[in-house]
Amino acid sequence: MSQPVIDATDVRVWYGTPRGSVKAVDGVSFAVQPGEILGLVGESGCGKSTLGRALLGLLPAGAKMDGSLLFKGEDLVAMSDKERFAHRGTDLAMIFQEPLTRLNPLMRVSEHFTETLRSHHPKMRASEVEARSLEVLRLIGIPPSRWKAYPHEFSGGMRQRLMIALALVLRPAFVVADEPTTALDVLVEAQIIKILHDLRRNFDTSLLLITHNLGIIAETCDRVAVMYAGKIVEVGDARTVFRDPQHPYTRELLRSTITLATDGLNSIPGAPPDLVDPPPGCHFHPRCPDAMTICPQFEPLLLARDGGPSRVGSDDVACWGTRTAALTPQQRTPLVREELAVADEA
Numbered sequence: 001m002s003q004p005v006i007d008a009t010d011v012r013v014w015y016g017t018p019r020g021s022v023k024a025v026d027g028v029s030f031a032v033q034p035g036e037i038l039g040l041v042g043e044s045g046c047g048k049s050t051l052g053r054a055l056l057g058l059l060p061a062g063a064k065m066d067g068s069l070l071f072k073g074e075d076l077v078a079m080s081d082k083e084r085f086a087h088r089g090t091d092l093a094m095i096f097q098e099p100l101t102r103l104n105p106l107m108r109v110s111e112h113f114t115e116t117l118r119s120h121h122p123k124m125r126a127s128e129v130e131a132r133s134l135e136v137l138r139l140i141g142i143p144p145s146r147w148k149a150y151p152h153e154f155s156g157g158m159r160q161r162l163m164i165a166l167a168l169v170l171r172p173a174f175v176v177a178d179e180p181t182t183a184l185d186v187l188v189e190a191q192i193i194k195i196l197h198d199l200r201r202n203f204d205t206s207l208l209l210i211t212h213n214l215g216i217i218a219e220t221c222d223r224v225a226v227m228y229a230g231k232i233v234e235v236g237d238a239r240t241v242f243r244d245p246q247h248p249y250t251r252e253l254l255r256s257t258i259t260l261a262t263d264g265l266n267s268i269p270g271a272p273p274d275l276v277d278p279p280p281g282c283h284f285h286p287r288c289p290d291a292m293t294i295c296p297q298f299e300p301l302l303l304a305r306d307g308g309p310s311r312v313g314s315d316d317v318a319c320w321g322t323r324t325a326a327l328t329p330q331q332r333t334p335l336v337r338e339e340l341a342v343a344d345e346a
């Protein structure tokens with residue numbers, strides 16, 4: 001297997017707040033291979049955007065991070081801001097959700113591209129700026145006749161294409177796309193998804209695609225990582241995970257999506273936990289239909305489905321329910337929630 005583009009080990013990110021620190025990313029490890037599209041799913045507030053921003057060194061002031069984050073073998077966490085900036089854009093890029101707030105309404109398309117390219121190639125000639133930009137715009141479906149247009153002259157879908165083209169014009173090796181289609185209608189969404197899917201063919205780019213939409217993951221991604229309360233609870237080949245999910249949370253997510261399309265709204269019972277003080281052991285235990293006595297006591301590690309250690313490219317899950325043979329009969333007994341509530345109050 002080739003060297004991963006991104007290799008993250010035990011990445012943690014927390015925000016200082018008056019209530020205490022919010023553990024938004026709580027010990028996450030994964031790798032992304034060259035040309036691979038990894039989908040990242042999970043309920044609102046589970047830490048997806050924080051993880052995506054952390055990978056690119058774009059965390060807000062007040063956020064703290066540790067762990068190891070290698071880009072083609074180079075440690076991004078240990079780098080100075082200047083070194084990281086040199087990578088951003090040329091090697092690492094982000095596609096944001098709200099294009100209008102990211103595009104300057106007073107700047108023409110040509111000026112946006114000139115600024116982006118010249119920030120990393122200050123001496124690039126205007127003719128080359130135009131040629132490189134128009135090539136990307138053409139691939140993204142924006143005709144050369146729009147080169148001098150302003151952002152407000154584009155529809156929402158076209159603006160999102162512009163954002164994608166701006167992220168790609170520097171030919172980054174790794175792109176984080178955070179909910180890139182949420183604000184778009186279904187038809188435009190489908191076009192954008194196709195563009196993202198074609199990325200690796202046209203640009204040989206690896207992509208972390210953050211979305212609430214499991215349908216998009218199924219259509220677009222090679223692998224999928226499921227996040228719950230700051231942790232990756234299941235990761236693997238997208239088809240394998242969709243066909244045979246191992247983690248109860250993944251199963252519930254899939255069930256709620258399928259039901260949404262057929263029977264109407266069916267959300268996962270219970271609320272996502274408070275990340276200042278998440279539940280002990282497996283963070284999902286208060287909502288898990290399969291919870292056992294061991295679940296609130298010890299945190300299950302992310303291990304390969306076959307029970308061995310997690311490896312680059314393996315299909316992994318963090319759930320005691322997949323390892324019952326290693327548990328005592330007492331640990332395997334179903335969790336009695338009333339007793340837990342009384343014990344909590346005592």
Ligand SMILES: Nc1ncnc2c1ncn2[C@@H]1O[C@H](COP(=O)(O)OP(=O)(O)OP(=O)(O)O)[C@@H](O)[C@H]1O
Nearest residue numbers: 015022024043044045046047048049050051060275
């Ligand atoms: N700047 C911040 N300061 C304090 N807490 C923050 C900050 N940004 C995010 N958080 C908290 O960190 C946790 C993770 O937030 P994040 O935005 O990463 O989640 P998400 O999975 O992207 O959610 P969504 O699906 O709604 O976009 C949440 O509990 C959120 O409230």
Ligand code: SF4
Nearest residue numbers: 282285288295319320
């Ligand atoms: S470890 Fe226990 S509580 Fe957590 S998902 Fe598995 S069975 Fe449910």
Ligand SMILES: [Mg+2]
Nearest residue numbers: 048049050178
């Ligand atoms: Mg988000």
